[in-house]
Amino acid sequence: DVxxxxxxxYLVKRTGEKVFxxxxxxxxxxxxxxxxxxxxxGLRLIYFSYDVKMxxxxxxxxxxSVSREKKERFSLIxxxxxxxxxxxxxxxxxxxxxGPFYNSPLHxxxxxxxxxx
Amino acid sequence: KNEVEQSPQNLTxxxxxxxxxxxxxxxxxxxxxxxxxxxxxxxxxxxxxxxGKKKHGRLIATINIQxxxxxxxxxxxxxxxxxxxxxxxxxxxxxxLGRLYFGRGTQLTVWP
Numbered sequence: 001d002v003x004x005x006x007x008x009x010y011l012v013k014r015t016g017e018k019v020f021x022x023x024x025x026x027x028x029x030x031x032x033x034x035x036x037x038x039x040x041x042g043l044r045l046i047y048f049s050y051d052v053k054m055x056x057x058x059x060x061x062x063x064x065s066v067s068r069e070k071k072e073r074f075s076l077i078x079x080x081x082x083x084x085x086x087x088x089x090x091x092x093x094x095x096x097x098x099g100p101f102y103n104s105p106l107h108x109x110x111x112x113x114x115x116x117x
Numbered sequence: 118k119n120e121v122e123q124s125p126q127n128l129t130x131x132x133x134x135x136x137x138x139x140x141x142x143x144x145x146x147x148x149x150x151x152x153x154x155x156x157x158x159x160x161x162x163x164x165x166x167x168x169g170k171k172k173h174g175r176l177i178a179t180i181n182i183q184x185x186x187x188x189x190x191x192x193x194x195x196x197x198x199x200x201x202x203x204x205x206x207x208x209x210x211x212x213x214l215g216r217l218y219f220g221r222g223t224q225l226t227v228w229p
Contacts, residue, residue: 042203042221088158105165106150106205106217111158
């Protein structure tokens, strides 16, 4: 069974701190995604990656960066955390088997609830 | 404008009732996902479909591509079905090819 693991369930950081959110998947998936989820807004894509060292901006990349040095790990970085980045962050992965846009199922981590004070 | 609209936003039911959650979308799609999110945050993929109907236990998902509409049905609902149900579609067009668009979710509460 696919497992997507996010390093923290809850995180509290101060404004201006650099924050790292880590995500690891164990199924050799090519695609990895970072979303944030806010009440009334649903899931919004921050960044995604189709391969090691590849990254693409999603819909709301401002204030975030990502790193994918190894296939199984996709990190989300808040360079200088701000209170409007308080949110639930969800990592997901899927397989590229069959082609870049093959309809493979999504696998999500349990989420990290980040509070910036 | 949201590319994916779900209804209702909130749904309360008595145990045993038949439940329907609707999803309408405005983009061309290659697939539609139904997801379940329990309190605490983790999201589980329930169905991925591109045509017709799929069934898994008490859950049934249908899609009508011409009408750009999908429904998720739960038969004989149970309190453990209480969760947020999210519809997501995968675009098949142009610059948004392969991108996922999410609905805002339907909060389902089933009372014993």
